[in-house]
Structures are given as structure tokens and as C-alpha cells.
Amino acid sequence: MPPVSNPTLRQRRLGAELRKLRERAGFTVTQAAAHLGVNQGRVSMIETGRSPLSADRVAAMASAYDCVDEDLVSALSAMTGRRTRGWWEEYREHLHAALIDLAELEHHATGLRVALAMHIPALLQTSDHARALFRAVVPSMRQYEIEHRLTHRIKRQGILHKESPPPYSAIIHESALRMGFGGPEVARGQLKHLLVMGELPNVTVRVIPFGAEYYPSTGQSFDYVEGAVPQLDTVQLDTHHGGCGFLDAEAQLAKYRAVLDHMESCALDTTASRDFIQKLGRDL
Known part of the structure; x- marks a missing residue:
């Protein structure tokens, strides 16, 4: 070949x-x-x-x-052969290569754990919220670039709704929930969407409030993507230039697993998190 x-x-x-x-x-x-x-x-x-x-x-x-x-x-x-001709291939000429890799990585994931301090997880965002985020990017995106990013993000969300979806666990800091991207109506719609998504059997949403005793992270958002075996896990880090950074060394994987475990230990449980999000929505 x-x-x-x-x-x-x-x-x-x-x-x-x-x-x-x-x-x-x-x-x-x-x-x-x-x-x-x-x-x-x-x-x-x-x-x-x-x-x-x-x-x-x-x-x-x-x-x-x-x-x-x-x-x-x-x-x-199972990873052999030529690249999977998934839906993400249609974006290869329009988006950063790392975003294409991320979609393929998520497609093959057996589980996902995410932690965010300033943003709602991408797979749990509404279209209006995501569009507001893309409009705030520096330097500014052209309208067609925003639409490419938006449709790519919405298609990525399909993995949470497919047959036999992977388990998805999101740890979100209160600061991310209070960011008013798009204005009050968009923010309220985003919080309602989090509540709806949290009802899915494969999705867990937990909140770390400002009042938590400690926050075991630097504040950088990251995804922990589980592979078919632990050795094939991957950490994805957001970068300021709009792409993604990927880590897979054993020491790095162990570090981020430990960070996630610590964050879960100081987060509210799912019921308390749901009540917390509902109250924020009422207060907007």
C-alpha cells in the first residue's frame, strides 16, 4: 500500500x-x-x-x-488500515487538522471525562451558545468560518446520542456556568440544555461551586478520552490558537486521571449539581 x-x-x-x-x-x-x-x-x-x-x-x-x-x-x-472516512473528513479543508483528529478520537472513544473552569463542555453546548463563543474569538472569524466550526461542533455532539453511546462525565466550575455568552436568553437556554443533557443515562454533570474548599487544577480545560485499553487513553488540551494539544505519555495520563479524581471529590453530587444549575437559571 x-x-x-x-x-x-x-x-x-x-x-x-x-x-x-x-x-x-x-x-x-x-x-x-x-x-x-x-x-x-x-x-x-x-x-x-x-x-x-x-x-x-x-x-x-x-x-x-x-x-x-x-x-x-x-x-x-483494530486501529489498522487507512483513515476512517467519517463525517469529519468533509471538514478537512476548512478546519484545523487537530479538530478533525479530535472528532475521530471521540468517535472511537469508550468513555469521556471533561473538566472546565471557564466554558461549558463543547459536547453540551447549544448552537446559540457555541455561536456566541466563536464570535468572541480573537482574531475574529469570518461568518463562513463560524458556520464551519458550529456545524462541526454540533456533529461531534452526535456521539452522546448514538446507539450504545460512551459514558460522558463533565465537571464544570461555577464560573463557567455564570459566563453570560450571548446574553441572558442564550445563557438561560444553555443552563436548561445542561439539565436536559444531564438526564441522559450516559451523561453525568457535576458542578464545583465557588465555595468548594479547593480546586485541584490550573484552570485549563481538558478532555480525557478513554481508548479501548488504558494504554490508548488520550488527554486533549485546548490551546489559544484554536487547535488542540494531545498528550498520551503514561505519566501524563496518570497525572490527569488524578486531577479528575480530585475534582470529582470536591464537586457536588449529581442531584445537588442539578439543583445548583436550576437556581442559577432562575436568578438570570
Whole structure:
């Protein structure tokens, strides 16, 4: 198969995980190539996500690297082939590549945990709220750019309504709930929408009020996207330039899991959070 010129995040992640297996086995690229019966360039292309792989090839590489984690090998095998032709591909020429990668990442997620201090989670935003956010971006977006971002965001929300949706847990600080993007009517509509979404069996919404004893975060919004196995989890960080940053090192994943656990420990429970949101809506 011909090489991939612009590998997606998913393709790059597959290559990176195969590189980790090689390094844990103590193989250099040269040794791995000799062991697999390919040239060094092929190994390098595989590890950068630029060479499409079959499930059989992944299994052969895992065996060569003495990987006995069957669940991990199975999960890596499921990531093979060319990029998924999902709905997000139609936006590839219009949006930052990282936003396309994020949509694909969410599509394959087995669970999502998010934490936000200043914004409502993207997957829980109304169209009016999201449009108000995009209009506030600096530098200003053109109208067609706003519409591309808006429709992309609304389509991303579809994962919460599909058959067998992933569990979704949102920890939202009170400051995000009080931000009046779009004016009082839009803000009230957004709070009502949070209450509706919180009724879905797969969605959990919890609030950290100003009165909480501590807030174990820097205030940066992030998503924790769970993969088929824990080794394939990913942290997505929002960036000021409009894209996304992705982290997947074991130490980074452990850190953000711990942050989420601490945030959940100081958040209101779901019932109290619902009452809190309702009161805010009445006070607007």
C-alpha cells in the first residue's frame, strides 16, 4: 500500500505505540527491521503512522517484540488500515487538522471525562451558545468560518446520542456556568440544555461551586478520552490558537486521571449539581 502523506492522530498513535513496544523489547530500528524482514525505512514509516498496516502485520510485530498483552494487541489491530472516512473528513479543508483528529478520537472513544473552569463542555453546548463563543474569538472569524466550526461542533455532539453511546462525565466550575455568552436568553437556554443533557443515562454533570474548599487544577480545560485499553487513553488540551494539544505519555495520563479524581471529590453530587444549575437559571 502507498504511504500516507498526512497521517491522522489515530494513525500516528498506532505507530507510536508500536515504537514503544519495540523500545521495550530493546530493539533498535535496524534490529527490528532485520527481525521483521523489512528495511529500516519501512519501520520508520510505520512508527510515524505513514505506512498503512494490516491486523496481521501488527500481530507479527507484537510477537516479534514479545508483547503478551492480548488486549493491547487486539486494540492496536483494530486501529489498522487507512483513515476512517467519517463525517469529519468533509471538514478537512476548512478546519484545523487537530479538530478533525479530535472528532475521530471521540468517535472511537469508550468513555469521556471533561473538566472546565471557564466554558461549558463543547459536547453540551447549544448552537446559540457555541455561536456566541466563536464570535468572541480573537482574531475574529469570518461568518463562513463560524458556520464551519458550529456545524462541526454540533456533529461531534452526535456521539452522546448514538446507539450504545460512551459514558460522558463533565465537571464544570461555577464560573463557567455564570459566563453570560450571548446574553441572558442564550445563557438561560444553555443552563436548561445542561439539565436536559444531564438526564441522559450516559451523561453525568457535576458542578464545583465557588465555595468548594479547593480546586485541584490550573484552570485549563481538558478532555480525557478513554481508548479501548488504558494504554490508548488520550488527554486533549485546548490551546489559544484554536487547535488542540494531545498528550498520551503514561505519566501524563496518570497525572490527569488524578486531577479528575480530585475534582470529582470536591464537586457536588449529581442531584445537588442539578439543583445548583436550576437556581442559577432562575436568578438570570
